Amino acid sequence: xxxxxxLVIEDxxxxxxxxxxxLRREGHECLDASSTREAEIWLENxxxxxxxxxxxxxxxxxxxxxRHIKQDKRLQDVxxxxxxxxxxxxxxxxxxxxxxxxxxxxxxxPRELMARIRSVLRRSGKSDTKLLQTGELxxxxxxxxxxxxxxxxxxxxxxxxxxxxxxENTDRVYSRTQLLDHVWGHNAYVEERTIDVHVLRLRKALxxxxxxxxxxxxxxxxxxxxx
Numbered sequence: 001x002x003x004x005x006x007l008v009i010e011d012x013x014x015x016x017x018x019x020x021x022x023l024r025r026e027g028h029e030c031l032d033a034s035s036t037r038e039a040e041i042w043l044e045n046x047x048x049x050x051x052x053x054x055x056x057x058x059x060x061x062x063x064x065x066x067r068h069i070k071q072d073k074r075l076q077d078v079x080x081x082x083x084x085x086x087x088x089x090x091x092x093x094x095x096x097x098x099x100x101x102x103x104x105x106x107x108x109x110p111r112e113l114m115a116r117i118r119s120v121l122r123r124s125g126k127s128d129t130k131l132l133q134t135g136e137l138x139x140x141x142x143x144x145x146x147x148x149x150x151x152x153x154x155x156x157x158x159x160x161x162x163x164x165x166x167x168e169n170t171d172r173v174y175s176r177t178q179l180l181d182h183v184w185g186h187n188a189y190v191e192e193r194t195i196d197v198h199v200l201r202l203r204k205a206l207x208x209x210x211x212x213x214x215x216x217x218x219x220x221x222x223x224x225x226x227x
Contacts, residue, residue: 004049004121007031009039009065010083011057015106019052022110036060036068043069048078050117055084055095063098070099079120083108115170122168132167135227137211139167148209158183159202166215166225175222199223 006023010016011034020030031048033039035058042048051069055062062082069075082100084091095103101120104113132139136149146153146163155163161183166174174182176192203212216224 003027003029004117005029005031005046006117007033007039007042007048007051009033009036009051009057009062010054011035012054015054015083018110019113022113026114034058036062036065039065043075047074050120051078051080052113053080053082053100055082055086055091063095066095066098066100077124079124081113081116081120109171112171119168132164134167134170134214134225135211137167137206137209137214139164148206148211151209153205153209155205156201158198159205162198162202163225166223169225171224171226173218173221173224179223195223 006028008016008019008023008030010019010032013034016032016034020032023030031042031046033042037059039051053062053066057065060068062084066080066082069078069080079101080099081102081104082095083104083106084095085106087105092103101123102116104116132141137146138148139146141164144160146155146160162179165179165183176195179195180192199215203215206212206215214225214227216226218224
């Protein structure tokens with residue numbers, strides 16, 4: 001992914017510094033603001049590629065700020081990731097309904113944050129990358145090929161779609177129902193246990209490379225793809 005301009009709106013200096021270090025290490029330009037007023041000053045003259053917005057901010061809450069910018073034609077298409085210690089389901093729904101494209105609960109790792117940024121950029125069409133990569137496992141979207149350390153891996157069409165979705169959303173847990181919606185579509189008439197069959201096939205195809213261990217079963221919750 002080429003360098004992006006990312007605005008971080010967070011009132012805790014230590015968190016701003018941690019995020020800024022992680023972003024710059026990946027080659028991105030980091031703009032930071034400790035309040036929504038500072039953020040508005042930045043936004044008067046430039047439009048970032050992504051905004052990371054804390055919930056609890058001085059002056060105006062992150063939720064209200066997101067509602068505000070989503071009414072601005074200049075900014076309404078900028079992907080927004082909400083950062084917050086509020087992890088209750090109702091809080092997540094409030095943030096997403098306000099217009100956030102994703103929601104990360106504190107504490108979070110820099111690796112997860114980078115993965116979430118890549119994901120919202122792909123969904124928004126702002127990413128120029130056609131490659132997904134986790135460790136040495138690579139998926140080339142243009143050529144429809146999956147490889148490990150340069151060696152091709154043969155996958156069936158459903159296993160390919162499943163792997164693509166999981167690589168686009170690393171470190172997140174998805175239930176069988178969510179995977180059915182995202183990979184098969186809302187109108188597909190497929191039983192949930194079918195997911196287990198395709199996960200098994202995908203693991204079998206990845207096993208010679210050792211990447212089958214990346215596709216993890218989370219008991220009682222679903223599946224997660226993580227290096």
